[in-house]
Amino acid sequence: MxxxxxxxxxxxxxxxxxxxxxxxxxxxxxxxxxxxxxxxxxxxxxxxxxxxxxxxxxASAAVVDLAGREQIESASKAAIGRAAAGMIARGQIAFVDGGTTAVQMVRHLPLDLRATIVTHSPSVAVALANHAELEVVMIGGRLFRHSMVNVGAAAIEALSHIRADLYFMGVTGVHPQAGLSTGDREEAYVKRALVEHAAETVVLASAEKLNAASPYKIADVTAAGTIVVERNTAEALTAPFDALGITIVRA
The missing domain is CATH 1.10.10.10 (Winged helix-like DNA-binding domain superfamily/Winged helix DNA-binding domain)
Structure with missing residues (x-):
């Protein structure tokens, strides 16, 4: 052969x-x-x-550059973002990750919502410019252009002083055994720190990320309390996570 x-x-x-x-x-x-x-x-x-x-x-298909990711199932990402946006209650503090799905999420936040959004993504912060009732806290650091997020020791130090109610995580891989993963080492460190400083982690996962893996592990998959997926995601893809006690929300 x-x-x-x-x-x-x-x-x-x-x-x-x-x-x-x-x-x-x-x-x-x-x-x-x-x-x-x-x-x-x-x-x-x-x-x-x-x-x-x-x-x-x-391997996760969600590892192309930002421009390429913006073309992947934008309607599905908008639906996931809309469902995630509805989880933030008045007065809460929420960490919001970088990435195209996170941007879709904050675009769906009500303009009259009074809450605090903490993000290390310039793209997310800019998308919230017209949300006058929201307090937006930017975490600084070195800009990682692939995902348009700030990473490094400065970012981890800044967020370590904040306790959030929710963390909306973007990933490139969600796998029952390999866990939550991403394609960059420093980005994985920041995501891990965000998990540790949030009461609950919500993973935003379009179909190409499920049962896939990337090189750098963030945490075990059970670090996620909830995974938000597309409405038509096959039951076979979500069943392993449901069996682990993770709440599956279909957008």
């Missing part, structure tokens, strides 16, 4: 089963585990999968 054929079969198995195990593949294809591991390394380098100990998981 040609290497290209074997790789294609690996990707088909990954799509069908949601994960692949190197040892199982080596038996199936009658090749060494080293050969399979090389295949997985090369496929991971191409962005086709995310390697994990002993095998691989689907």
């Amino acid at each position: 040609l290497t290209s054929q074997r790789k294609q079969l690996i990707l088909e198995a990954l799509k069908r089963d949601g994960q692949v195990v190197a040892k199982t593949l080596s038996v199936e294809f009658d090749v060494s585990e080293d050969t399979i591991r090389r295949d997985l390394r090369e496929l991971a380098a191409e962005g086709q999968l995310q390697r994990v100990h002993g095998g691989a998981l689907p």
Whole structure:
């Protein structure tokens, strides 16, 4: 069997089963585990999968640049954002992450809502310019242009002095075993700190992020109390999270 054929079969198995195990593949294809591991390394380098100990998981499709992400299912992201916006009550303090879904979310906040939004995203802050009743607190730091968020030690230090009622998290991967993940190390640190300083974490997850993984883990998936998904998301995608006691909100 040609290497290209074997790789294609690996990707088909990954799509069908949601994960692949190197040892199982080596038996199936009658090749060494080293050969399979090389295949997985090369496929991971191409962005086709995310390697994990002993095998691989689907790679998140949500790792393109900001302009590319803005084109991904914008109507679905607007619906998720609308549902999330309705969770903020008068007088609450909410952390709002960066990303295109977070921007959609704050655009749906009522203009007369009196609450405090804390964000490390310049895009989110600008989207709230006309919400005169909202107090908007910007967390500073080094601008990570891929996601248009501020990261680094300064950001983590600033947010460590705030206790929020809710944290609306954007991710690139939501997986029952691999947890909540993203594609940048420093961004993962900031998200982890936001989880630790919020009473409840709400994950905003369009379909391409579910049961997928990215290189940098933020936290176990159970750090999320709620996951907001598109209304027509397949039950098979959400069932593993429901089984863990996480509330699934269909937007």
